[in-house]
Amino acid sequence: MNIAVIGTGYVGLVAGTCFAESGNDVICVDIDEKKIATLNQGKAPIYEPGLEEMIRRNVADQRLSFTTDITPAVRKSEIIFIAVGTPQGPNGRANLQYLRATAKSIAKAMNGRKIIVTKSTVPVGTADEIRGIIKAGTKHSFAVVSNPEFMKEGAAVDDFMKPDRVVLGGDDFKAIEKLKELYEAFVRTGNPIMVMDTRSAEMCKYAANAMLATKISFINEVARLCEKMGADVGEVRRAISMDRRIGPYFIFPGTGYGGSCFPKDVRAMISMGEKEVEMALLGAVEKVNERQKLILVEKVKRFFGAKLAGKTFAVWGLAFKPRTDDMRDAPAISVINALLKAGAKVQAFDPEATQEARKIFGERILYAQHGYDALYGAAALLILTEWNEFRRPDFGRMKQLLKNPVIFDGRNIYDPRDLGKLGFKYFSIGRKHG
Numbered sequence: 001m002n003i004a005v006i007g008t009g010y011v012g013l014v015a016g017t018c019f020a021e022s023g024n025d026v027i028c029v030d031i032d033e034k035k036i037a038t039l040n041q042g043k044a045p046i047y048e049p050g051l052e053e054m055i056r057r058n059v060a061d062q063r064l065s066f067t068t069d070i071t072p073a074v075r076k077s078e079i080i081f082i083a084v085g086t087p088q089g090p091n092g093r094a095n096l097q098y099l100r101a102t103a104k105s106i107a108k109a110m111n112g113r114k115i116i117v118t119k120s121t122v123p124v125g126t127a128d129e130i131r132g133i134i135k136a137g138t139k140h141s142f143a144v145v146s147n148p149e150f151m152k153e154g155a156a157v158d159d160f161m162k163p164d165r166v167v168l169g170g171d172d173f174k175a176i177e178k179l180k181e182l183y184e185a186f187v188r189t190g191n192p193i194m195v196m197d198t199r200s201a202e203m204c205k206y207a208a209n210a211m212l213a214t215k216i217s218f219i220n221e222v223a224r225l226c227e228k229m230g231a232d233v234g235e236v237r238r239a240i241s242m243d244r245r246i247g248p249y250f251i252f253p254g255t256g257y258g259g260s261c262f263p264k265d266v267r268a269m270i271s272m273g274e275k276e277v278e279m280a281l282l283g284a285v286e287k288v289n290e291r292q293k294l295i296l297v298e299k300v301k302r303f304f305g306a307k308l309a310g311k312t313f314a315v316w317g318l319a320f321k322p323r324t325d326d327m328r329d330a331p332a333i334s335v336i337n338a339l340l341k342a343g344a345k346v347q348a349f350d351p352e353a354t355q356e357a358r359k360i361f362g363e364r365i366l367y368a369q370h371g372y373d374a375l376y377g378a379a380a381l382l383i384l385t386e387w388n389e390f391r392r393p394d395f396g397r398m399k400q401l402l403k404n405p406v407i408f409d410g411r412n413i414y415d416p417r418d419l420g421k422l423g424f425k426y427f428s429i430g431r432k433h434g
């Protein structure tokens, strides 16, 4: 099939590359000239495991190309995916300006019937709006289908190639059949392609992210109570996860959720309820999360005092989660800003996110080339992202480099007893020996 993907970010680039990988001819479009130039040099502008090799292979096989010119891409394609950003706008609402602009450009470029698919996360009712915009801009026939994306950054290629389910929202039978055909290659193990109306499909994405954010805030609140009452959230988590109604997934305490999706999608869902449906639970989920982002700073101040001037802190992990370079709404931003505000200096290390961090902090912090370099002369280490390479470090070397053997672990990656035996003062989230 001939496919165009408009918006070549985390979602569009992965989706376009995976569609090409399964034998389709794909043109990825973006307004960001630098991004397209990077891609045309065979480099991925983002870090996502397995993506760059897959891009190179499909470009070499001439199934995948990149352009800033939407018109030929639309003309050549029967299916056009919209994967542009829908960032947070005023009052927590999703900002649909990029999506509307894209819909207008598609309408202008159309030269025959097209299937237009919204992959971006959009408020319920947006497919109807897109339909209106396109209808006003073309005389050609078209179908609009909602196809929310559930991939996880850090495992996006795997998730796209083997989705738990594919959701298609729409009432144009032919368009739905075509998209089912396209997605057949990705659901060979029998995972379902679920067809529903556009509004339900649009709601699925928000409901999924809100549920996941709720699980995180729930366990973080339990962790706080565990600390106060002398219980261990690790034990509690293991025990409750054995209940099949609860399950073991996504109930790990930490420094709060971040990233480009959960924060903005929770806020967008709250704003969708407006005055008629107060989203009281999600309001609490967000409040708990904002508080949780600063839990390590609270612990640091309890240990070192509120004024941190003259002290340097090492930070391991800047990305909002491992295996990505994405720092959008990452807890590291709140933590580092709070440390700097209290007068401290910061030496940070992340295996992939340094470039993104530079855009946020500039020269206000130091960036280490290696994890151990960040420790030199630091009053303590803060761990903010659970990259695998942090899990089994050389503790002896760490002790030599740090000024004090103190670790504040926002991801509970070490055993408190082990760290105690090694002579560290160790603080983690909601655990008894922390």
Ligand SMILES: NC(=O)c1ccc[n+]([C@@H]2O[C@H](COP(=O)([O-])OP(=O)(O)OC[C@H]3O[C@@H](n4cnc5c(N)ncnc54)[C@H](O)[C@@H]3O)[C@@H](O)[C@H]2O)c1
Residues within 6 Å of the ligand: 006, 007, 008, 009, 010, 011, 012, 029, 030, 031, 032, 035, 083, 084, 085, 086, 087, 098, 099, 101, 102, 119, 120, 121, 122, 149, 150, 151, 152, 153, 260, 261
């Ligand atoms: N990142 C994720 O893990 C994820 C997962 C599921 C769904 N989503 C949703 O998918 C959408 C895209 O997210 P993302 O993380 O890929 O965003 P992103 O910011 O990485 O990429 C968006 C891209 O769209 C481009 N763009 C903007 N306007 C354009 C236009 N008029 N024409 C062509 N390109 C244009 C931007 O230059 C950018 O490269 C959002 O709605 C997001 O909520 C994201």
